[in-house]
Amino acid sequence: MDVRTFTVGPVAENTYIVRRDGSDRALIVDPGDEADKLLDAIDTLGVQLDAILLTHTHFDHVGAVAPVARATGAEVWVPKIEAFVLADIMSFVPWPGFGPFESYEAEHTLEGGERLELAGFEIDVLFTPGHSPGHVTFSIPDEQAIFSGDVLFQQSIGRTDLPGGDHNTLLESIRNLVDSLPGETAVHPGHMGMTTLAAERATNPFLAELAR
Numbered sequence: 048m049d050v051r052t053f054t055v056g057p058v059a060e061n062t063y064i065v066r067r068d069g070s071d072r073a074l075i076v077d078p079g080d081e082a083d084k085l086l087d088a089i090d091t092l093g094v095q096l097d098a099i100l101l102t103h104t105h106f107d108h109v110g111a112v113a114p115v116a117r118a119t120g121a122e123v124w125v126p127k128i129e130a131f132v133l134a135d136i137m138s139f140v141p142w143p144g145f146g147p148f149e150s151y152e153a154e155h156t157l158e159g160g161e162r163l164e165l166a167g168f169e170i171d172v173l174f175t176p177g178h179s180p181g182h183v184t185f186s187i188p189d190e191q192a193i194f195s196g197d198v199l200f201q202q203s204i205g206r207t208d209l210p211g212g213d214h215n216t217l218l219e220s221i222r223n224l225v226d227s228l229p230g231e232t233a234v235h236p237g238h239m240g241m242t243t244l245a246a247e248r249a250t251n252p253f254l255a256e257l258a259r
Contacts, residue, residue: 048190050235053088056080057145060107061237063194065166066094072166075115076100076185076194077237079107082114089119096121097166102196103179104132105209106140106148108237113149124163126181127156141209157183175224177217178205184224192233199224199234201242204253222257 051064060079066072073094078085089096096119101109103126112133116123125133132139136148158181159174171186178197185194197205199221207214230245248254 048187048192050192051088051092052235052241053081053085055084056107056110058107059238061235061239062111063235064088064092064094065168065194066092067167070167071095072097074098074100074166074168075121076235077102077108077196078111078115080110082111082118085111085115086118095119098163099123100165100170100185100194101125101133101153102184102194102198102237103182104129104136104139105179105197106136106145108196109133109136109151110146110148113151116151122154123151124155124157125153126179126183127158128181129179130156159183173224175220177207177213177215177220179209180211182220184220186228186232190233191229191231192235193224193228194235195224195237197237199242199247199251200236200239201234201247202251203239204251205237218253218256221254225254225257 049066049068053062056079062078063076065074099121134152136150157172161172163170173184175182175184175198232244234242
């Protein structure tokens with residue numbers, strides 16, 4: 048699997064372009080900002096974008112959705128209970144000075160439990176609320192990799208002080224990931240560096256709560 052990471056926007060969000068090694072078909076996960084930079088990368092790689100996958104709809108993860116979708120023709124997959132946020136994004140930017148971002152009506156919605164077949168991948172959609180009400184994690188089992196959005200970070204976890212956030216719910220989502228997936232699973236998070244589930248189980252201070 049070929050994963051390209053692009054850290055974009057004022058809060059350093061990680062956008063991922065993902066493809067099978069050498070494939071001309073790709074996915075993009077959470078295009079958060081700097082659409083021109085992302086589109087240039089797609090052109091440089093020479094890939095066709097099969098889908099735009101969204102873990103959740105906070106502005107820093109969806110700011111470039113509309114221009115990327117329009118330029119590539121790729122359809123958007125969004126958590127169902129957060130689709131209304133993407134459709135009226137500037138009403139949900141909690142702080143002044145960010146944006147403007149363009150709203151988008153997603154073609155597909157997700158609730159968790161789906162298996163998607165896109166760009167040559169089989170992708171399990173895991174419902175992982177807590178950071179936001181509809182948050183999902185994208186798991187590619189045969190690559191032992193997840194795209195975890197803002198659930199789990201290197202030595203940290205997602206914030207829960209935004210509307211719809213809940214600390215205990217987030218910890219339960221993390222517990223489900225750690226308990227159901229192999230420890231060597233690579234975690235591609237929405238912010239900061241890549242890690243593994245085993246590394247976070249062993250060293251993440253927030254996960255100590257799971258042992259109680």
